[in-house]
Amino acid sequence: MCSRKVVNIDGLKIGGNLPIRVESMLKAALSDLDSCILESEILYQNGCELIRVAFPDTSLSDNFEKLIKFSKLKIMADIHFDHNLAVAALELGCRAIRINPGNMSDSNGIKKIVDLAKRTDSVIRIGANGGSLNNKQILEAGNDRSLALFNAVEEQLELLLNENFDNIIISAKSSNVCETLRANALLSQKYTYPIHIGITEAGSGISGIVKSSIGIGIILSQGIGDTIRVSLTAPGVEEVKTAYHILRTLELRQRGYNLISCPTCGRKRVDVEKLTRMVKNLLPENLPDGLTIAVMGCEVNGPREASEADIGIAGTPYGFVMFKKGVRICSGKIDELPEKLKRIILEI
Numbered sequence: 001m002c003s004r005k006v007v008n009i010d011g012l013k014i015g016g017n018l019p020i021r022v023e024s025m026l027k028a029a030l031s032d033l034d035s036c037i038l039e040s041e042i043l044y045q046n047g048c049e050l051i052r053v054a055f056p057d058t059s060l061s062d063n064f065e066k067l068i069k070f071s072k073l074k075i076m077a078d079i080h081f082d083h084n085l086a087v088a089a090l091e092l093g094c095r096a097i098r099i100n101p102g103n104m105s106d107s108n109g110i111k112k113i114v115d116l117a118k119r120t121d122s123v124i125r126i127g128a129n130g131g132s133l134n135n136k137q138i139l140e141a142g143n144d145r146s147l148a149l150f151n152a153v154e155e156q157l158e159l160l161l162n163e164n165f166d167n168i169i170i171s172a173k174s175s176n177v178c179e180t181l182r183a184n185a186l187l188s189q190k191y192t193y194p195i196h197i198g199i200t201e202a203g204s205g206i207s208g209i210v211k212s213s214i215g216i217g218i219i220l221s222q223g224i225g226d227t228i229r230v231s232l233t234a235p236g237v238e239e240v241k242t243a244y245h246i247l248r249t250l251e252l253r254q255r256g257y258n259l260i261s262c263p264t265c266g267r268k269r270v271d272v273e274k275l276t277r278m279v280k281n282l283l284p285e286n287l288p289d290g291l292t293i294a295v296m297g298c299e300v301n302g303p304r305e306a307s308e309a310d311i312g313i314a315g316t317p318y319g320f321v322m323f324k325k326g327v328r329i330c331s332g333k334i335d336e337l338p339e340k341l342k343r344i345i346l347e348i
């Protein structure tokens with residue numbers, strides 16, 4: 001979006017003016033290959049484009065190689081401490097790795113990783129997490145944790161740039177939204193590399209979704225960010241769905257239809273919650289991306305409030321009235337709705 005550099009992970013381009021990419025991380029362990037392949041397929045079906053996979057031990061190389069072969073998604077190996085794991089992942093055909101060059105036990109290891117990444121045209125993501133900042137880094141930044149995150153990324157970046165490698169994605173993430181916002185602003189002001197954004201350990205349920213949506217949403221709305229991951233204590237598919245909701249809300253990317261409904265008030269003529277569930281069950285998955293269907297509680301304000309929708313349905317004292325782009329097209333009793341809605345959908 002705002003980065004000027006584009007990287008390419010085995011055909012998946014990230015950065016520049018390309019669409020913001022949606023990522024997740026496999027929750028299944030690589031030791032359970034069947035679960036990894038199944039999870040990867042579900043994520044793919046829901047629009048995920050890149051998955052990070054923990055690769056903690058070379059004894060899992062066979063499984064990792066099979067996952068790379070069978071998954072329809074691009075894969076980024078998540079590596080900690082041991083440069084041999086990064087080298088192994090690249091040798092197995094993985095075209096992206098996420099490392100912290102600063103915590104690699106062997107400094108010569110960075111050179112080996114970079115040489116292989118250059119030869120295989122692979123991408124390296126580096127980045128700092130709030131949780132891994134040490135006291136020295138925080139003190140040196142004058143207790144400014146955003147600055148400490150920025151400095152930590154810069155230190156890692158130096159190690160790769162010293163090896164003349166710049167096929168890089170950068171990230172600065174924390175579980176604190178304000179801290180993450182500022183760290184990303186600092187990164188985008190100085191660097192042109194694609195930026196991966198997210199709020200770490202956002203939690204579960206509504207609080208996790210709200211925290212991620214606010215954090216990622218604000219950063220994206222500032223024109224920062226090229227690839228996102230919503231981190232939730234929930235199945236990865238929830239992360240992907242939330243990511244698309246954020247992108248759709250900001251009108252950055254459409255995937256699937258957009259079902260909206262009014263909050264209801266004393267004017268409602270129908271049970272809007274029940275009607276919305278009914279409409280949702282009637283909508284096929286293959287509707288055009290971005291198609292908006294609005295379910296409104298009354299015929300007084302509903303049509304006006306839903307006038308932008310492609311299809312609007314509003315409750316009346318007798319049942320419902322249906323609109324297409326604000327123009328009334330039919331009405332009837334609630335039990336006639338499924339038939340009429342199906343017909344309208346076929347026309348779209």
Ligand code: SF4
Nearest residue numbers: 262265268297298301
């Ligand atoms: S559409 Fe009607 S019922 Fe729904 S919030 Fe508006 S006025 Fe209330």
